[in-house]
Amino acid sequence: MTELLGPLLRREPPAPVRCALLMGVAQLRHLNTPPHAAVATIVSLLRRRGLTPFAGLANAVLRRVAREGDTLGEGLDEERLDVPSWLWSAWGDRARAIAAGLYREAPLDLTLKPGADAPPGGLLLPNGSVRYPAGTRVTDLPGYDEGQFWVQDAAASMPARLLNIQRGQRVVDLCAAPGGKTAQLASTGAEVIAVEREPARAARLEENLSRLRLDVEMVVADAADWRPRPLADAVLLDAPCSATGTFRRHPDVLWIKRPRDVLALAEGQDRLIDAAGEMLRPDGVLLYAVCSLQDEEGPQRVAAAVRRGWRVEPFSESELAAMPEARTQEGFFRTHPGLWPERGGMDGFFAARLRRPGG
Numbered sequence: 506m507t508e509l510l511g512p513l514l515r516r517e518p519p520a521p522v523r524c525a526l527l528m529g530v531a532q533l534r535h536l537n538t539p540p541h542a543a544v545a546t547i548v549s550l551l552r553r554r555g556l557t558p559f560a561g562l563a564n565a566v567l568r569r570v571a572r573e574g575d576t577l578g579e580g581l582d583e584e585r586l587d588v589p590s591w592l593w594s595a596w597g598d599r600a601r602a603i604a605a606g607l608y609r610e611a612p613l614d615l616t617l618k619p620g621a622d623a624p625p626g627g628l629l630l631p632n633g634s635v636r637y638p639a640g641t642r643v644t645d646l647p648g649y650d651e652g653q654f655w656v657q658d659a660a661a662s663m664p665a666r667l668l669n670i671q672r673g674q675r676v677v678d679l680c681a682a683p684g685g686k687t688a689q690l691a692s693t694g695a696e697v698i699a700v701e702r703e704p705a706r707a708a709r710l711e712e713n714l715s716r717l718r719l720d721v722e723m724v725v726a727d728a729a730d731w732r733p734r735p736l737a738d739a740v741l742l743d744a745p746c747s748a749t750g751t752f753r754r755h756p757d758v759l760w761i762k763r764p765r766d767v768l769a770l771a772e773g774q775d776r777l778i779d780a781a782g783e784m785l786r787p788d789g790v791l792l793y794a795v796c797s798l799q800d801e802e803g804p805q806r807v808a809a810a811v812r813r814g815w816r817v818e819p820f821s822e823s824e825l826a827a828m829p830e831a832r833t834q835e836g837f838f839r840t841h842p843g844l845w846p847e848r849g850g851m852d853g854f855f856a857a858r859l860r861r862p863g864g
């Protein structure tokens with residue numbers, strides 16, 4: 506949008522005026538706002554902010570964008586321009602496919618409790634999630650109050666499915682709130698301990714589990730310090746991350762994160778992976794997951810874990826039969842918002858299965 510605006514301005518306007526113009530361009534180009542409404546909104550916004558001298562400029566520029574927007578935009582590589590350069594480079598040859606997800610609003614995906622019926626109007630996805638159009642309000646769907654399902658993007662539902670936990674096993678769910686993965690684990694009949702550091706988020710997790718009528722042991726603690734007794738058969742670590750994979754729901758994430766944030770998060774991820782190692786019985790399994798598109802938080806964390814003695818246990822083709830496009834050569838699970846374009850995309854996720862060092 507900045508590139509579209511540039512040639513229409515003879516000199517750089519003050520920052521608030523530029524912001525208002527960008528809002529106008531976004532309304533005209535992306536939100537299908539009728540031109541008169543977009544122009545009137547921005548002009549009146551400028552007047553109310555004491556920027557009346559710029560009202561004429563806004564009027565002229567935005568009318569021109571409304572009239573000639575398509576011609577003005579010709580030759581601009583919108584996908585490239587809508588992604589910060591450092592992320593575009595970091596995404597490498599996946600960048601264009603990932604950026605395609607920028608222009609699709611995320612649908613609403615549900616995970617059903619075993620045996621529950623899907624509310625009408627949904628599309629059953631190959632992985633078992635049920636998809637509803639963007640904008641659907643989950644609380645309006647029949648079965649919500651009875652705890653028959655919860656909101657969880659199709660890609661986000663895969664790590665817990667891939668852990669393939671069995672009834673009676675003891676599983677620790679680290680970094681658990683708001684509890685989508687906890688609910689999946691608890692639905693298997695496993696003994697689940699959910700660990701969440703933030704008390705307010707832990708309270709939300711408890712509320713969610715109570716609506717779902719699922720039984721879980723809750724621990725409010727820092728996963729880096731807490732240890733279970735007896736040790737666990739499996740740990741699911743949904744580690745705090747840059748969350749770049751969630752940009753369809755949180756578009757600002759692409760613009761507020763910096764490369765140094767990713768590096769700091771990676772250090773924390775290594776610490777939590779090794780903490781998980783101290784929670785597992787010998788030969789116990791760790792499912793490491795992040796909703797990040799960044800190599801530093803995915804494959805590079807696994808490579809670092811291998812250097813510290815962890816073993817990778819690749820996901821097989823049959824384990825990922827429902828989402829074959831998500832299986833990497835190394836046997837990791839990796840998705841991005843450009844996948845499943847005909848079905849409405851999915852979040853970006855990374856997951857790998859690791860065996861405990863010395864196990």
Ligand SMILES: C[S@@+](CC[C@H](N)C(=O)[O-])C[C@H]1O[C@@H](n2cnc3c(N)ncnc32)[C@H](O)[C@@H]1O
Binds near residue numbers: 684686702727728
């Ligand atoms: C990505 S969200 C987890 C989403 C969740 N697993 C789900 O499927 O609904 C990350 C969560 O981890 C929590 N968290 C971050 N660092 C933590 C730590 N060191 N120990 C425990 N919880 C932590 C955050 O408060 C946040 O609620």
